[in-house]
Amino acid sequence: MTVTSPDTTAVGGRPVVPSRGKLRPLGQDEVRITGGFWRERQDVNAARTIPHARSWMDRLGWTGAFTAPDAASADRRGREFTDSEVYKLLEAMSWEAGRGVGAPDALEAQIAELTTAIAAAQAADGYLHTAFGRAGQRARYSDLAWGHELYCTGHLLQAAVAKARTGGDGADPLLAVARRAADHVCEAFGPDDAPGVCGHPEIELGLVELFRLTGERRYLDQAALFVERRGHRTLPPHHFGWSYFSDDQPVRQSAVLHGHAVRALYLAAGAVDVAVETGDDDLLRTVAAQFDRALARRTYLTGGMGSRHSDEAFGDDFVLPADRAYSETCAGVAAIMLAWRLLLATGDGRYGEVVERILYNVVATAIADDGRSFFYAHTLHQRTPTAALPRDEEQLGFGGGPRAPWFEVSCCLPNAARLLAGLSCYLVTVDDTGLRLHQYVDSEISTHLDDGREVGLRVRTGLPDNGVVTVRVTKTDGRPWSITLRVPQWAAGAELVTTRGRRRVSSGDIVVYRAFAVGEEIRLELPTRPRFTAPDPRIDATRGCVAVERGPLVYCAEALGDDDLDTLRVDDTVPPVDVEAGVEVRARFDAPGPDGWPYGSPGAATADPRPTTPLTLVPYHRWARRGPSTMRVWLPTT
Incomplete structure (x- = not known):
């Protein structure tokens, strides 16, 4: 693997900064999203989603739990993992402040306020959780399966790393809290101490990134220890099985991602981090193979993962029911985190296509146009009409129905918020010879190559509506370097236009290597x-x-x-065509059968002389935005 430099700067940070790998990620100071589809969503995230999440967390007492006196601790409000939502909100605020758009000073003030409250709640030995260990509460680590104490600490560490990399420094107060918490975890769960693991993986990710920031080796060693302890059934039995906690099978022995989807994906991402930093290429190959098999057999067309509502889990191979798709937003975020780590480690550009699919069809679908309601789960077939929900009512159910302003379990909203705020960090990388563009987003890029040369690009595109991508060189020194473009699998017939002419290109990575001139353009037509x-x-x-x-x-x-979309039939012999409102197909609605016994002779129920008529389809990410509706992605054919 190519050695890359660790992140030693405070500003312009990246969520993931591996010390080695095929590709080096760029930070917020090097890539800026300037317009288009994703800039609109970043701006809504900043102006509405992040404040919306803060207001609900204040209202429900989740932020107040850090300042509640011990006497009131037994009356703490919220589920045992709500500390993590505050930490994810802090991370989103940090990445948003790092964008430098809007009112970063106001965000910094909120970060400081929350940090002060969190620091005050930390015990003298570094332990930090508002649902355990205080007066009237259960003892620390008395419920590793469900308590989420280490899970919450992992999100704290990620928030502190984000703050340190977006304007903080080694003396940042949140980083000091995180280091004390991490030191406590290492003392309590080190090699000679309790051999436990958390019921929800996440601590592994936070510990590795804190190691990358601080250079403190014990954090990496502890993360590696947690990965190796997984799968030995040390947690109590549960009716969903040990797979629900990713504790049924050692990571190295699993052939495919299984069990609770978010847990499995977080663990896999943490295992990749450990593998990269320890040089364990066998572990890296194992996790990559697990993810590849899950993509081939256990993933929805949208890129969503998790097909079982009861335990929020992956189903068996090819068990992907459309009307029971769980496809949690958090699983989409976690899958992007895993795909990005594998992309950096291996240089395999197809992981960029995975990120693209999930971004456009899960993340973009999750949040309403006004940024103040969201999907927890993502069905691919809504049989009953959605209904408008009260704007001030917390929802208890997760799957199906409309976007809700808040859920009792609201992990998905701050998770999507932190991804959107730091999205510019997932677009471009540096390889041995130049820059690689993985996502096509209106952006300005200014960075240096591994040999120190400064280079710059301006990217413009009409995606997802229009597939023309224009890359303009804005900075170069006259010596040759490469610009690598990703041609997606969906772009059959793509063409590359340069100063040397036009040519047809197939899917995969296309490398343009030469001495560029400032102002020179490359156009990719998808x-x-x-x-x-x-x-x-x-x-x-x-x-x-x-x-x-x-x-x-x-x-x-x-x-x-x-x-009645259950009676819909589409004529797949007539190709779909673009129309102003979406995509048009030829379809008919069969007459519903008679009430009574729903079975009969083959063909009897489908016989219908009606001709097909035009039917307009809409992008999946736009569904349930115009009012109560039913919906389906998979369309029965005539």
Whole structure:
């Protein structure tokens, strides 16, 4: 693997800074999103989503739990993991302040306020959790399966690293809290102490990144110890099985991601971090193989992961029911975290395509246009109409239905918020010879290559609506270097236009290497014409159906009125076409069968002389934004 330099600067930080790998990530000071689809969502995130999350956490007492006196600790409000939501909010605020857009000083003031409260709640030995260990509460680490104490600490460490890398320094107060908490974890769970693991992986990620920031080796060693302790069934039995806690099988012995989707993905990401920093290439290959198999057999068309509501888990291979898709927003964020780490470690550009799919079809779908309501789960078939929810009511249910302003378990909103705030860090990397563009977003890039040369690019694109990408060189020194572009699998017929002419290019990485001139442009033309997509025949739930995609977007049929989407049939012999409101297909609505016994002779229930008529589909990320509706992604054929 190519050696890369650790992050030694306080500003312009990156969420992930591996000490080695095929690719070096760029930070917020090097890549700035300037417009288009994702800049709009970043701005909504800053202006509405982050304040919305803060107001709910204040209202419900989640932030106040850090300042509650011991006498009132037994009356603490919220679930045992709500500390983590405050930490994720702090991380989102830190990345947002690092963007330098809007009112970063106001965010810094909020960060300082919350840090003061958190520091005051920390015990003398570094332990920090508001639901355990105080008067009237259960003892520390008395419920490792469900207590989420180490999980919360992991999010604290990630928040502190974000703050230190976006304007803080080695003396940052939040970093001081995080180091004391990490030191406590190492003392309590080190090699000669309790052999426990947390029921929800996350501490591994935080410990490795804190090691990368501080150079403190014990943090990496403790993360590696947690990874190796996994899978030995040290946690109590549970009716969902040990797989729910990622404790049924050692990481090195698993063939595929399984069990609770978010837990499995966080653990896999932490294992990649450990593998990279310890030079354990066998572990890295093992996790990559697990993820690849999950992508091939256990992932929805949208990139969503998790097909079981009961235990929020991956199903078996090819068990992907559309109407019971769980596909939690947090699982989408976690899958991006894992794919990004594998991309940096291996240089394999197909992981960039995974990130793209999840961004456009899970993350973009999750949050409402006003930034103040969100999906927890992402069904691919809504059978009953959604309904407007009260704007001031916390929701208890997670799956199905409309976007909600808040859930009793609201892990997904701050998770999406921290990803969106730091999104510029997931677009571009440096390799041995130049820059690699993984996501096409309107942006300005100014950085240095590994040999110290300064280079710069300006990227403009109409994606996801228009597939033209223009890359303009803004800084160079006359010596040759490379610009690597990713041609997605969906872009059949793509063409590359440079000063040397036009040529057809196939999917994969396209390298343009030469001595560029300032002002020189490269244009990549990615066809975004709509297309039918067929499922693998082993997916029983979607056999006999097709879906429609256009560019990176998945489309869906949405009914705002009386149309019964369960009777919909699409003519897949007529190609889908672009229309102003979306994508048009030819379809019909069969007459519903008679009430009574729902079985009969083959073909009798589908016989219908009606002709097909045009039906307009909308991007999946736009569904449930126009009012109560039903929806389906997979469309039965005529």
